[in-house]
Amino acid sequence: xxxxxxxxxxxxxxxxxxxxxxxxxxxxxxxxxxxxxxxxxxxxxxxxxxxxxxxxxxxxxxxxxxxxxxxxxxxxxxxxxxxxxxxxxxxxxxxxxxxxxxxxxxxxxxxxxxxxxxxxxxxxxxxxxxxxxxxxxxxxxxxxxxxxxxxxxxxxxxxxxxxxxxxxxxxxxxxxxxxxxxxxxxxxxxxxxxxxxxxxxxxxxxxxxxxxxxxxxxxxxxxxxxxxxxxxxxxxxxxxxxxxxxxxxxxxxxxxx
Ligand SMILES: Nc1ncnc2c1ncn2[C@@H]1O[C@H](COP(=O)(O)OP(=O)(O)OP(=O)(O)O)[C@@H](O)[C@H]1O
Numbered sequence: 001x002x003x004x005x006x007x008x009x010x011x012x013x014x015x016x017x018x019x020x021x022x023x024x025x026x027x028x029x030x031x032x033x034x035x036x037x038x039x040x041x042x043x044x045x046x047x048x049x050x051x052x053x054x055x056x057x058x059x060x061x062x063x064x065x066x067x068x069x070x071x072x073x074x075x076x077x078x079x080x081x082x083x084x085x086x087x088x089x090x091x092x093x094x095x096x097x098x099x100x101x102x103x104x105x106x107x108x109x110x111x112x113x114x115x116x117x118x119x120x121x122x123x124x125x126x127x128x129x130x131x132x133x134x135x136x137x138x139x140x141x142x143x144x145x146x147x148x149x150x151x152x153x154x155x156x157x158x159x160x161x162x163x164x165x166x167x168x169x170x171x172x173x174x175x176x177x178x179x180x181x182x183x184x185x186x187x188x189x190x191x192x193x194x195x196x197x198x199x200x201x202x203x204x205x206x207x208x209x210x211x212x213x214x215x216x217x218x219x220x221x222x223x224x225x226x227x228x229x230x231x232x233x234x235x236x237x238x239x240x241x242x243x244x245x246x247x248x249x250x251x252x253x254x255x256x257x
Contacts, residue, residue, distance in 0.1 A: 103169030
């Protein structure tokens with residue numbers, strides 16, 4: 001396997017706080033990789049570094065062999081990294097389909113002027129393609145039958161899945177899922193687990209942050225562990241589970257299950 005994403009000594013400081021401290025980490029093409037660790041360890045900040053919300057203070061980040069450190073978030077998304085957020089960020093007044101189309105438009109080749117000239121055949125063709133793509137992404141999270149419902153009317157677990165559909169609509173090579181199972185009941189988590197496996201089988205590499213250890217251990221090929229911004233372990237689930245430093249920092253305390 002080859003590294004699709006590479007963090008090389010990635011570091012970010014917020015004033016005196018080193019939120020991410022010299023992290024080296026690879027995500028291989030085709031794997032499901034997880035990032036775990038106590039609250040405040042720096043997991044979401046690593047996702048924010050990868051997606052261009054913050055530039056690293058030091059170190060490099062590369063995707064498909066090219067540096068992406070310091071690029072604008074929309075450029076990184078357009079290059080093939082999709083993400084969801086820890087707190088759901090949907091457009092509540094829009095329909096389920098419209099929420100996904102917003103993601104898909106990152107991939108569209110037409111701009112606002114083109115959109116205003118909707119009657120032009122190439123624009124109409126492009127719109128048709130994006131609509132097809134959006135429906136396909138909804139079906140990947142089993143929400144196609146709810147395409148015309150208002151997003152805020154979906155139950156919580158389905159809203160989280162809608163966020164995944166929107167991230168898939170940019171046709172990413174890599175998707176970052178920030179606590180995808182948070183707030184879900186066991187049945188919803190089981191459904192989600194199968195969906196994430198199917199997303200990987202469709203050719204998308206998955207990198208997730210998650211606190212539910214049963215979910216993480218059952219899903220991931222590899223797990224990296226962060227504590228106070230420092231990577232303290234990286235390996236197969238069974239190796240990480242048995243690692244004394246991980247038990248001391250996390251599994252013995254804050255982790256669920
Ligand atoms: N923009 C910011 N400015 C200042 N401090 C920040 C900023 N973003 C994150 N931090 C700090 O960096 C540290 C890491 O935060 P982060 O949200 O990445 O942790 P986390 O591992 O995702 O935690 P959780 O599991 O609770 O979501 C925390 O101490 C947080 O307060």
